[in-house]
Amino acid sequence: MAQGICVFAENYHGKLEPAAAELVTAAQLIRETTGEDISAVVMAKDCDAIVDELTCLGVNKIYVVKTEKDILLQDDAGSQILADMLKVIEPSSVLIPATPVGRSLFSRVAMKLECGLTADCTELLVGTREDGSYYIKQNKPSFGENVFVTIVTKEGCYPQMMTVRPGVYTMPEMQEASAEVIYMNDIKVPDSQIEVLEVLPSEDETDSILSAEVVVVGGRGAVENDNFELVKQFADKIGAAIGGTRPMVDSELIPFDHQIGQTGYTIRPRICISLGVSGAIQHTEGLKDTKLFVAINTDEHAAIYNVADYGMVADLREVLENYLAL
Numbered sequence: 227m228a229q230g231i232c233v234f235a236e237n238y239h240g241k242l243e244p245a246a247a248e249l250v251t252a253a254q255l256i257r258e259t260t261g262e263d264i265s266a267v268v269m270a271k272d273c274d275a276i277v278d279e280l281t282c283l284g285v286n287k288i289y290v291v292k293t294e295k296d297i298l299l300q301d302d303a304g305s306q307i308l309a310d311m312l313k314v315i316e317p318s319s320v321l322i323p324a325t326p327v328g329r330s331l332f333s334r335v336a337m338k339l340e341c342g343l344t345a346d347c348t349e350l351l352v353g354t355r356e357d358g359s360y361y362i363k364q365n366k367p368s369f370g371e372n373v374f375v376t377i378v379t380k381e382g383c384y385p386q387m388m389t390v391r392p393g394v395y396t397m398p399e400m401q402e403a404s405a406e407v408i409y410m411n412d413i414k415v416p417d418s419q420i421e422v423l424e425v426l427p428s429e430d431e432t433d434s435i436l437s438a439e440v441v442v443v444g445g446r447g448a449v450e451n452d453n454f455e456l457v458k459q460f461a462d463k464i465g466a467a468i469g470g471t472r473p474m475v476d477s478e479l480i481p482f483d484h485q486i487g488q489t490g491y492t493i494r495p496r497i498c499i500s501l502g503v504s505g506a507i508q509h510t511e512g513l514k515d516t517k518l519f520v521a522i523n524t525d526e527h528a529a530i531y532n533v534a535d536y537g538m539v540a541d542l543r544e545v546l547e548n549y550l551a552l
């Protein structure tokens with residue numbers, strides 16, 4: 227019978243991806259209700275540091291397939307290995323980082339296991355059926371990010387597989403723990419038809435906003451009157467990353483992967499400076515754990531002041547021009 231929550235331990239050059247570590251927190255939250263064990267699947271050339279880190283994160287079992295070279299970018303071979311691992315482990319759920327690699331590998335794994343895959347979840351909750359069995363409510367934005375939907379895997383269809391956006395869950399606390407490490411030597415590493423010629427640095431700057439200590443967030447007020455130019459200069463001067471609300475994305479001033487909120491990304495910066503943002507809940511949900519929040523808005527009744535630690539009722543243009551002139 228399918229049992230246990232399994233995390234895909236995405237890794238590069240012998241190191242666990244932070245997005246995979248965050249999913250251990252998601253698994254721990256699910257475990258609070260279901261009481262299931264947490265396992266991780268590792269497929270890598272250099273496994274030792276990854277296994278050590280997963281152990282310290284409190285994973286109960288670590289399943290490992292050691293490969294001669296890193297093959298995460300070789301979807302055909304990688305997905306076959308992962309599907310074979312999951313057939314043996316038989317977890318009830320599999321949590322996967324919604325990264326390009328996670329998505330690419332697991333769409334193929336889902337096909338091989340003949341199960342579903344929910345992409346891009348921003349919240350995982352546990353539901354209970356009448357017979358006492360559990361299922362995962364896979365919440366995610368849908369229909370052009372305009373509605374929030376809950377997807378439930380068909381009863382009896384396992385594993386329930388889902389990719390989860392990076393940044394939604396915090397890193398788990400390190401703990402003294404011991405994990406059972408199982409090397410799955412019987413799993414064959416198939417030949418790949420894909421040859422990796424060169425690995426280039428990513429042009430996707432999502433990581434920069436997810437890991438930034440200071441973020442300047444622009445709203446519609448920053449879209450108007452060329453205010454965005456000032457916002458960019460300001461962010462540059464204080465060394466901050468730039469995020470924004472949906473109108474900023476709609477007006478193509480920032481890419482979608484810099485949208486903050488329920489259907490965008492969740493960030494936890496030390497300092498957030500919000501400029502010309504009204505404070506709709508769909509936006510503020512994405513930065514509610516900010517340590518120090520400063521908001522500037524012309525409207526003294528703007529809802530953003532309910533989440534801000536410090537507020538300034540002012541025209542952002544005037545404030546930024548004065549600051550940049552210093």
Ligand SMILES: Cc1cc2nc3c(=O)[nH]c(=O)nc-3n(C[C@H](O)[C@H](O)[C@H](O)COP(=O)(O)OP(=O)(O)OC[C@H]3O[C@@H](n4cnc5c(N)ncnc54)[C@H](O)[C@@H]3O)c2cc1C
Nearest residue numbers: 372445446447471472487488489490502504508509524542
């Ligand atoms: C299902 C769903 C999901 C959504 N997901 C997201 C999401 O992930 N992220 C997101 O951001 N939105 C999301 N939205 C949209 C959200 O509801 C709001 O419409 C959006 O956040 C508003 O953006 P805003 O604050 O920039 O614009 P507005 O609400 O138009 O506010 C602009 C603010 O700027 C102020 N202002 C104007 N000029 C100046 C100036 N010169 N100086 C200072 N202040 C000024 C105004 O007083 C006003 O308060 C979602 C909506 C739905 C229905």
